[in-house]
Amino acid sequence: QVQLVESGGGLVQPGGSLRLSCAASGRTLSSFAMSWFRQAPGKEREFVAAISWSSWNTDYADSVKGRFTISRDNAKNTVFLQMNSLEVEDTAVYYCAAVTGIPYIATPRRGYRYWGQGTQVTVSS
Numbered sequence: 499q500v501q502l503v504e505s506g507g508g509l510v511q512p513g514g515s516l517r518l519s520c521a522a523s524g525r526t527l528s529s530f531a532m533s534w535f536r537q538a539p540g541k542e543r544e545f546v547a548a549i550s551w552s553s554w555n556t557d558y559a560d561s562v563k564g565r566f567t568i569s570r571d572n573a574k575n576t577v578f579l580q581m582n583s584l585e586v587e588d589t590a591v592y593y594c595a596a597v598t599g600i601p602y603i604a605t606p607r608r609g610y611r612y613w614g615q616g617t618q619v620t621v622s623s
Contacts, residue, residue, distance in 0.1 A: 500524045500612040502594050507617030510584055514621070518579040520594030520614060527551075530598045531606060532570060532577040536590035536619075543593070547579060548605035551598070557605035561587070584621045591616040 506518040518534070533548035547568040548557045556568055567580040577594055595610035 500527075500530070500596055502596060502612055502614035504592060504594050504614045504617040507592060507619045509620045509622065511623050512584060512586055512621055514584050515580070515582045516584065516619060518581065518592055518594075518617060518619075520577040520579075522575045522577075522596065526572070527570070527575050527577070527596065528572040530596040530612075531600055531604055532568075533595050533606070533610060534568060534577075534579045535593045535595060536588075537593070537616075538587075538590040541590075545607045546592070548607065549577065550603050550605050551600075552602040555603050555605050557607070581619070584619075586621050589619060589621050591618050 501523045503521050510516055529551050531551050534546040535543050536546050537543040546559055549568045565583045570577045593616045594614045596612040597610045
């Protein structure tokens with residue numbers, strides 16, 4: 499079992515930045531592909547970013563490409579999402595997710611087995 503705990507959410511003005519963290523326990527994340535998803539009020543959960551367990555590949559939703567960066571520190575069993583140039587439309591609960599047993603370069607957008615509880619990000623003036 500893997501337990502994931504997100505942190506770093508909060509209230510920020512448009513154009514601002516936040517850095518989300520996802521800390522794992524139970525197993526080392528070194529063989530897990532990791533991702534971030536988000537869910538805005540009244541909308542379905544959507545993919546934001548993913549990083550392969552080798553760290554060689556990343557993938558981003560078009561809506562965040564060039565503004566968000568996903569990274570990981572396997573020594574700390576933690577994954578990060580640096581969010582810059584935040585927009586009101588980025589307001590959502592952000593979830594991290596993990597999956598193992600896939601190719602080391604894969605950055606899947608679905609099929610994740612382990613999920614965190616989420617952290618709220620609110621972008622408002």
